[in-house]
Amino acid sequence: MNQSGYKCPKCGNQNYEADEFRATGGVFSKIFDIQNKKFTTVSCTRCSYTEIYKASSSQLGNIFDFFTN
Template sequence: MQHRNYECPKCHNRTYQVDQMQATGGLFTKLFNIQNKRFTTVTCERCTYTEFYKTKTSTITNIFDFFTN
């Protein structure tokens, strides 16, 4: 995901960092610590305001995560 024209909505800065974040979904995934929700984050380098963009996950990735917990 590219944000070439990204501008922070709070401070209007144009420098940022892109990273990934994983989270659990419902009760089953919390109990077994399966992080089946994935997001791309864009963080402003000046004020650290962060936006999250949902990223698609694959079934194979979720199965691998289940067995490598």
């Protein structure tokens, strides 16, 4: 993606890829294999520098708004 508000803090590139992953968060979550933590990643397409944000589904839009405004 190319958004006018995003700029990689390492190389200055303005293109990025966004993705998400889920992970377990506690003992019971690990025992029952419940992935209850959600994270959003934003990776520079040039140098692969990646920022990770802990977010719920409603906060995902706020992260993209941060980069595009």
